[in-house]
Amino acid sequence: MSEQLADEFDVVTVGRAVVDLYPAEDGRAPRNVESYRQYLGGSPTNVAVAAARAGLRSAVVTRTGDDLFHGFVVDQLETFGVDTRWVRAVPGRRTTLAVCDLENPHSPGLTFYRDTPPPEDALDVAELVAAAAASRVLWITASGFATPQSAAAQSAAIATAHQVFLDLDYRPDFWPSEHALHDRLLPVLSQVDAVIGNLREVAIALGETGTPEDLARRLLSRGARLAVVKQGAAGALAATRELLVEQPAFPVRPVNGLGAGDAFGGLLVKGAVAGWPLSETMRHAAAAGAIVTSRRACSAAMPTMAEVAELLQSHQQCR
Structure with missing residues (x-):
């Protein structure tokens, strides 16, 4: 990881950009949905949008x-203020579609319609290395190691990036097994600055189970400087070698x-x-996540800093 300081972008995210299809009505079983609305999606792309909405200079390589x-x-992407110079169409490939099931808002589901290999497997190594060198933070995903x-491309970019954030972003559709994900990611954990995942994702990556604090400490022992374990409605835990924040x-x-x-x-990167x-940082990140949970879309739901501040202020007043 490079020690030089980049100044063109605050964050460059790498990986899939998809079209999300969400039911126009809440609470309906898929068989009863009459219409869908399309939105920009894809986890790393959503992070780039979240960062841009938070006032950062962001770009995607996809x-x-x-x-x-x-x-x-x-x-x-352009509407949301994300730089698109590294967004290209691949002849003969189709853009991935993700169809969302919102029958149960507590447990929404996704079905992917995706080429094999998907468009993002056509990333150019030299292009990604240059993008990584131009940004203060490079955001990569576990899914990016599936093809x-x-x-x-991601492996090459890590060597020239200034800071690398790895989102464990496990999608079962993209991997033959959890074991395959573990084998591919375990050596990567020692090459990045920050690792972010939910309890299941972290346990798969490490090949171990434990409490959120246990798993965070094990990520740090692998070489990360920041470990974040998300727990849904139970909140999130972040650890460095000196600090533990719940x-x-x-x-x-x-x-x-x-x-x-x-x-x-996106707000982790902002912080x-x-x-x-x-x-x-964790307060702002949790607030941003809560706001999006209360909305229908992903990219289009990303909050501004004013909206995050409003939620934090209202919560403070209620204490």
Whole structure:
């Protein structure tokens, strides 16, 4: 990991950009849904949007299919203030679709319609290395290691990046087994600055179970400087070698929690870039996640800093 300081972008995210299809009505079983609305999606892309909404200079390195959805992805990113210079269409590939099941807002589901290999496996190594060198934070995902060319590009970029945040982002559809994910990720854990995942994801990556604090400490022992274990409605835990922060979740009426972790990630980056204390970073990240949980979409639901501040202030007044 490079010690030089980049100044063109605050964060560059790497990986899938998809089109999310969400039911137009809440609480309906998929068989009863009459219409869907399309939104920009894909976990790393959502993080880039969250960061941009938080006032950071963000960009994505991704690929779409050479199809009718490419223009939609680019237009949406530009609308949200995310740089699109590294977004390209791949001839012969189709943009990934993710269809959401919102029958139970406490447990929303996703079904992916995805080429094999997907468009993002056509990432160019030299391009990603250059993007990593131009940013203060490089955000990569476990899913990016699921296909060969994307894995090679991410691995090369780690060596030139200034700070690397790894989102464990486990999607069972993308891996033959949990064991395959563990084997691929275990050596990566020692190469990155921060690791973020939920309890299940962290346990799979480490090949061990334990309490959130136990798992965070084990990530730190592997070489990370920051370990974050998300626990949904139970909140989140963040650890460095010197600090341990337990952040409760903010109570909201859930509509769709699928983008909450991405909003959380965008504010983690905001805190890292701004030099906030870890406790302040976690409060803002949890607030952003709560706001998105109370909304329908992912990228389009990402809050502004004013909205995050409003939630934090209202919560403070209620204490």
